[in-house]
Amino acid sequence: MEHFAIIQALCRLAIGDGSPPVRQQVERLRDALQKDGNLNQASSLSALLTSAGRTKELAPSRLTRSRAQMPGEQLTRSTALPVDRETAAPLAEIFFPDDIQADAPLFTPTVTNAIQSVIEEWSNTEALSKIGIQPSKTCLIYGAPGTGKTRLALWIAKQLDLPVVLVRLDGLVSSFLGTTARNIGNLFSFVNRYRCLLLLDEFDAIAKHRDDPQEVGEIKRVVNALLQNLDSRKDIGFSIGITNHPKLLDPAVWRRFEVQLEIPRPDFQMRVEIARHFMPPVSAPESHIKLISWFTEGCTGAEIESVVRTYKRASALSSGDRKELIETLKQFATLNAARIDEARRSLLFDNASSLFKVMRDDPDLQFTLGDIGEVAGRDKSSVSRQIGKRAAATR
Ligand SMILES: Nc1ncnc2c1ncn2[C@@H]1O[C@H](COP(=O)(O)OP(=O)(O)OP(=O)(O)O)[C@@H](O)[C@H]1O
Numbered sequence: 001m002e003h004f005a006i007i008q009a010l011c012r013l014a015i016g017d018g019s020p021p022v023r024q025q026v027e028r029l030r031d032a033l034q035k036d037g038n039l040n041q042a043s044s045l046s047a048l049l050t051s052a053g054r055t056k057e058l059a060p061s062r063l064t065r066s067r068a069q070m071p072g073e074q075l076t077r078s079t080a081l082p083v084d085r086e087t088a089a090p091l092a093e094i095f096f097p098d099d100i101q102a103d104a105p106l107f108t109p110t111v112t113n114a115i116q117s118v119i120e121e122w123s124n125t126e127a128l129s130k131i132g133i134q135p136s137k138t139c140l141i142y143g144a145p146g147t148g149k150t151r152l153a154l155w156i157a158k159q160l161d162l163p164v165v166l167v168r169l170d171g172l173v174s175s176f177l178g179t180t181a182r183n184i185g186n187l188f189s190f191v192n193r194y195r196c197l198l199l200l201d202e203f204d205a206i207a208k209h210r211d212d213p214q215e216v217g218e219i220k221r222v223v224n225a226l227l228q229n230l231d232s233r234k235d236i237g238f239s240i241g242i243t244n245h246p247k248l249l250d251p252a253v254w255r256r257f258e259v260q261l262e263i264p265r266p267d268f269q270m271r272v273e274i275a276r277h278f279m280p281p282v283s284a285p286e287s288h289i290k291l292i293s294w295f296t297e298g299c300t301g302a303e304i305e306s307v308v309r310t311y312k313r314a315s316a317l318s319s320g321d322r323k324e325l326i327e328t329l330k331q332f333a334t335l336n337a338a339r340i341d342e343a344r345r346s347l348l349f350d351n352a353s354s355l356f357k358v359m360r361d362d363p364d365l366q367f368t369l370g371d372i373g374e375v376a377g378r379d380k381s382s383v384s385r386q387i388g389k390r391a392a393a394t395r
């Protein structure tokens with residue numbers, strides 16, 4: 001093949017990032033060359049493919065090297081925090097990787113893959129820069145309260161083995177309104193000096209005051225200071241912004257974040273996994289986990305955690321003679337009326353026959369008579385009689 005040296009160089013560059021489709025095309029080219037009798041060229045491409053595969057397996061050590069090369073001084077537990085000059089209140093909190101829980105928060109596969117790709121990119125900034133790709137260093141995480149955003153951001157930092165400088169903008173903006181712009185300047189000097197991940201939580205706080213005519217000028221100053229500092233930090237280190245109210249943010253703020261990650265409320269399957277995750281040390285039957293997940297339709301991870309806590313408390317207090325789950329859920333729905341889906345709540349309080357029939361027919365639950373008995377504290381024949389009553393009443 002003519003100009004094979006150039007083609008070989010292009011293939012080497014392209015398969016460097018480990019993308020499966022690129023690899024596939026190089027394999028196609030190798031096979032075509034082999035078929036045409038260009039055996040030397042085919043074997044050069046084979047060697048290239050093998051060494052690229054090996055580089056990928058070695059990724060963890062490359063990751064450690066790139067971490068060590070990140071600019072900045074090391075933050076330690078004795079590093080002095082930036083403080084507001086007048087009140088001496090700290091402007092940030094620091095979390096070290098050892099302080100952050102190791103369990104990953106649970107999300108759907110699509111969200112998990114997206115998060116994994118951010119972590120991969122941030123672990124390999126050096127390698128990406130070498131092949132001329134400017135890695136993104138800013139990420140905005142948004143979603144309903146309690147969907148696990150803060151926990152996720154902390155967990156990402158743990159994966160990168162970086163300490164987190166956590167700034168709650170709500171506190172920063174409201175308590176120091178007069179001096180906020182200066183505080184923001186101090187804060188960014190601090191985070192840019194150390195090797196860390198900057199976490200700007202409650203980012204929408206800067207927008208909340210916007211409609212107050214007395215504060216318009218001040219807020220503009222604050223927003224500008226924030227945006228300028230975020231811009232100049234882009235080449236220095238990673239920043240994550242978090243908000244519950246994405247609609248409140250200016251387009252100018254959105255533009256600053258290269259990655260924008262929405263955390264949705266969990267679907268049924270994810271609710272099952274979250275309920276199962278929070279259950280230990282109590283061991284609950286599968287039917288109980290599924291009913292809790294059905295009941296928490298539209299809820300966030302934090303709300304599921306709270307239902308599971310109520311369940312665990314009830315099962316501890318019932319000392320072996322487990323209180324039936326439906327009663328526990330009714331109690332939770334009464335004490336947390338606004339959190340539970342209206343339709344699910346009324347089904348729960350409907351008569352037993354209707355509820356049992358829904359449990360049997362619901363496509364997520366598909367309960368057997370045995371399952372219904374297990375959540376309602378009855379035997380199968382009594383469940384069957386109840387469903388029969390309902391069928392007779394609707395005839
Ligand atoms: N997807 C999830 N997986 C595991 N735990 C979760 C999940 N979502 C929420 N939680 C639990 O809910 C609690 C609250 O999570 P977190 O504080 O991260 O939510 P948030 O989205 O930051 O909420 P807010 O917007 O109110 O600050 C945590 O204790 C976390 O363990």
Ligand SMILES: [Mg+2]
Nearest residue numbers: 149150151201
């Ligand atoms: Mg939060």
